[in-house]
Amino acid sequence: MKLIVTVIHVPLSGGFWGLKDDQGQEYLPTNLDQKYAKAGLRLEIMAKEAEDYFSVQMWGTPVEILELKVL
Amino acid sequence: MSWIGLIFIWTFASLSLWLLFKEEAHIRKYFGPSFIASFLIFLAYHLVLPSTFGYIRLAVYLFILFGGAFVLNIFSNNKIAFLSLLGASVFGLYQLDVQGLNLFFGQKATAENLDPQSELLIELEEGQRPKLLDKLAAKYGFSYEPAFKLQNPEQSDLDDFYALNIPEAALDQLSEIEEELKALQGVESLEENEILQLWEPQSAGAIGRSPKQPLLNDPGIAKMWAYEALNYNGLHRLLQEEGIRPKKKARIFILDTGVDAKHEDIKGQYRSVASEHDTDVQGHGTHCAGIAAAVSNNGKGVASAFPSSDFVEVSSIQVFPRSGGTTQRRIINAMLLAADKGADVVSMSLGGPSSDDRQKAYEEAVRYVNKKGGIVVVAAGNNGFDARRIVPASVNGVITVSALDPQLRKASFSNEVQHLNYGLAAPGVDIYSTMPNSKYDKMSGTSMATPYVAGTLGLLRALHPQLTTKEAYELLVKTGKQTADGQKTGPLIQPMQAVKALK
Numbered sequence: 001m002k003l004i005v006t007v008i009h010v011p012l013s014g015g016f017w018g019l020k021d022d023q024g025q026e027y028l029p030t031n032l033d034q035k036y037a038k039a040g041l042r043l044e045i046m047a048k049e050a051e052d053y054f055s056v057q058m059w060g061t062p063v064e065i066l067e068l069k070v071l
Numbered sequence: 072m073s074w075i076g077l078i079f080i081w082t083f084a085s086l087s088l089w090l091l092f093k094e095e096a097h098i099r100k101y102f103g104p105s106f107i108a109s110f111l112i113f114l115a116y117h118l119v120l121p122s123t124f125g126y127i128r129l130a131v132y133l134f135i136l137f138g139g140a141f142v143l144n145i146f147s148n149n150k151i152a153f154l155s156l157l158g159a160s161v162f163g164l165y166q167l168d169v170q171g172l173n174l175f176f177g178q179k180a181t182a183e184n185l186d187p188q189s190e191l192l193i194e195l196e197e198g199q200r201p202k203l204l205d206k207l208a209a210k211y212g213f214s215y216e217p218a219f220k221l222q223n224p225e226q227s228d229l230d231d232f233y234a235l236n237i238p239e240a241a242l243d244q245l246s247e248i249e250e251e252l253k254a255l256q257g258v259e260s261l262e263e264n265e266i267l268q269l270w271e272p273q274s275a276g277a278i279g280r281s282p283k284q285p286l287l288n289d290p291g292i293a294k295m296w297a298y299e300a301l302n303y304n305g306l307h308r309l310l311q312e313e314g315i316r317p318k319k320k321a322r323i324f325i326l327d328t329g330v331d332a333k334h335e336d337i338k339g340q341y342r343s344v345a346s347e348h349d350t351d352v353q354g355h356g357t358h359c360a361g362i363a364a365a366v367s368n369n370g371k372g373v374a375s376a377f378p379s380s381d382f383v384e385v386s387s388i389q390v391f392p393r394s395g396g397t398t399q400r401r402i403i404n405a406m407l408l409a410a411d412k413g414a415d416v417v418s419m420s421l422g423g424p425s426s427d428d429r430q431k432a433y434e435e436a437v438r439y440v441n442k443k444g445g446i447v448v449v450a451a452g453n454n455g456f457d458a459r460r461i462v463p464a465s466v467n468g469v470i471t472v473s474a475l476d477p478q479l480r481k482a483s484f485s486n487e488v489q490h491l492n493y494g495l496a497a498p499g500v501d502i503y504s505t506m507p508n509s510k511y512d513k514m515s516g517t518s519m520a521t522p523y524v525a526g527t528l529g530l531l532r533a534l535h536p537q538l539t540t541k542e543a544y545e546l547l548v549k550t551g552k553q554t555a556d557g558q559k560t561g562p563l564i565q566p567m568q569a570v571k572a573l574k
Binding site: 011012030049050059060061 | 327328353354355358391395396397398399400402420421422423424450452453454461484486514515516517518
């Protein structure tokens with residue numbers, strides 16, 4: 001799936017980086033490179049849902065980023 | 072100024088002036104009926120209307136009323152002196168009332184005099200449900216619970232009484248809250264729940280009942296709002312004063328990012344499964360372990376539910392790599408390992424999206440843990456939606472924990488557990504606990520609420536080793552506190568009450 005998202009910092013479970021689209025849908029990236037971990041950064045990504053992914057974050061839909069473009 | 076206080080002053084002034092002008096019939100005729108009218112109202116208030124005053128207090132009133140009036144009458148020959156003394160007496164009585172000194176009128180208790188856990192007691196009309204309080208509970212953030220635990224509620228009206236816990240921030244609105252409650256249709260009566268205490272000096276080392284003066288010496292308690300919300304002071308006092316001893320050392324397993332086994336506030340209660348699980352780079356697992364079972368009263372860090380290290384031991388199974396997520400297979404293997412190692416409680420502050428297959432696999436694992444004697448407790452998740460959408464939160468047989476904030480409202484991020492079989496609530500915002508390398512910090516999440524329940528379950532299992540998941544859940548619901556969002560979160564666990572009910 002293709003998504004336009006904003007990078008956000010979520011202050012739960014010790015804090016982590018999440019993605020939020022313009023409709024408010026939340027995504028937990030399983031492989032976001034540290035260089036994109038900046039609050040407010042707009043990204044266009046191609047991603048697929050991470051099927052077997054469990055986390056301490058328990059937040060958003062886990063997604064694996066396949067392609068990424070900074071907007 | 073209370074209205075009955077005004078009546079008393081009116082009565083006092085009328086009687087005094089009637090005595091002053093007893094020789095002047097044209098003036099006296101006004102004060103006689105005035106005194107009789109006010110005196111009858113005053114008596115009716117104490118003898119006929121529902122009142123918390125006792126007869127001794129009424130006798131004191133009458134003594135002040137007649138004694139004071141007759142003393143004033145000694146000066147009746149000097150009207151200026153008489154009226155000055157009367158004015159001073161009225162002013163003094165008024166001040167005693169408005170200052171809330173409770174000496175004479177005593178209706179208005181200050182918040183300091185009230186039970187911090189249940190400032191108000193209300194009685195609902197027969198057949199009314201406490202749900203009618205929800206709107207006001209939401210407005211002021213108070214919580215409520217049945218005031219009395221009854222084995223046979225059908226034999227008593229006491230089941231209509233509810234205790235209201237007003238948050239500290241709303242205490243300055245206590246009068247408004249009382250007024251609104253009184254005006255609420257379905258509320259029969261309302262009382263301030265004063266702490267009655269004997270007048271006796273306390274020794275320098277005496278322990279106050281305020282959570283701000285904790286029973287334990289762990290310095291981090293000052294940053295633990297959960298210490299008060301869960302009434303750990305009361306719990307520790309109960310365990311200490313009644314000499315309650317464990318029947319076994321219960322074992323709590325933390326399935327997480329690992330646990331720093333050398334942490335100064337954990338090592339005294341830690342038991343290793345294998346060294347690979349005894350380190351924690353991320354910190355999440357160490358934080359959870361401290362919440363569940365930090366060593367209490369050691370002068371270091373934080374406190375947990377246990378007064379000594381012979382109640383529980385905490386163990387770790389690391390299911391997450393250094394960073395990132397993990398797989399269902401790894402989690403289930405960890406659950407099976409914990410069960411085989413004799414877990415009494417398996418605490419899992421983790422989760423992922425639900426599916427039928429995942430449900431089935433987790434259900435089997437939970438069944439295995441249960442058969443081996445373990446109770447599984449898991450986090451509800453942080454999506455802010457129905458916890459049925461994630462696993463293992465929604466798996467049959469687990470106790471699922473939602474998070475509350477310091478106002479005892481549902482944390483905005485917390486998933487809701489009302490559609491699950493075993494949903495409970497615990498503190499989960501700004502939770503102060505252990506971090507790797509003997510450090511401490513705050514974290515938020517249903518991850519943090521879960522080990523509070525795990526710790527309580529560990530305590531219950533230590534006292535009652537055969538307790539099943541269902542029994543433990545029912546006990547914690549029965550003794551739990553209903554909060555403003557309790558419909559969505561389940562009741563807030565109250566460990567002390569649970570231990571009392573277990574006895």
